[in-house]
Amino acid sequence: MIDLQTFILPNIDNGPRDVQTFTNMARSLVKKGVHSVVATPLFWEESDVTRHELILYASAANDWLEEALIPLRVLPGQLVPASPQLLKNYEKQKLLTLNHTDKYLLMSLPYHTLPTNLDSVLYDLQLQGIVPILQAPERHPVFQQHPDKLYDLVKKGFVTQLSAGSILGLNGKQARKSASTFIKHRLAHVIASGVDERTYWDYSLSKAYDVISDQYGTGQLYTFMENAEAVIEGMALEMEEPEAVKRGKIFKLWA
Secondary structure, eight states: OEEEEEOOSTTTSSOOOSSHHHHHHHHHHHHHTOOEEOOOBBOOOOOOOOOOHHHHHHHHHHHHHHEEEOOEEEEOOOOOEOOOTTHHHHHOOOOGGGGGGGEEEEOOOOOOOOOOOHHHHHHHHTTTTOEEEOOOOOGGGHHHHHHHHHHHOOOHTTTEEEHHHHTTTTTTTHHHHHHHHHHTTTOOOOOEEOOTTGGGGGSSSSHHHHHHHHHOOOOHHHHHHHHHHHHHHHHOOOOOOOOOOOOOHHHHOOO
């Protein structure tokens, strides 16, 4: 398995606080079947950790893993909040795409609202050859109440990443229902865990994949897993034509 969103770099964001915890976390993920993870600390303007330093930290993490004989690969990335400064920060080389392939950028949205400039952010990124991946849209109240808004964004070129915890019901009933709706309507493209030092002992991605296989079949499971590999390789994803969520299904979502 490949996990596209983790907090695994020691002393960065929600990552482990020491190397021993880092190696314990890495061993645990390997036992769950993970061979590659993307480290995605949150980007913020005032951070002292630069894009270049994150690449170096990921390289150092891989050196520790190799020395400890742990077969896990850590790839550099970031979780980038949508903001008016996003394109400018990218052009200044402050932002890090997933596995620094200059292809996929993991993006978070402000809670309870959508930025008014989201379409222009998408357009500007597309001009740079960048594809934004929306983090956990099933947890966002706007998309929960108005799945048609997510449909519009996917039609325009956004990729979506569901949270493994939502599929398992760990993020609440509405997030679980929305995740199911988005999968059924081909509005979901990859799944990731957001694992950190507090949650690695009860790892969610492997369990979520089991649910996907049971409820949606092995074809859907392989699509999610192959898309995760395509992301870290900077390749095109397998994306079927999305289906709009009918109004009746919106009400059913909240039943």
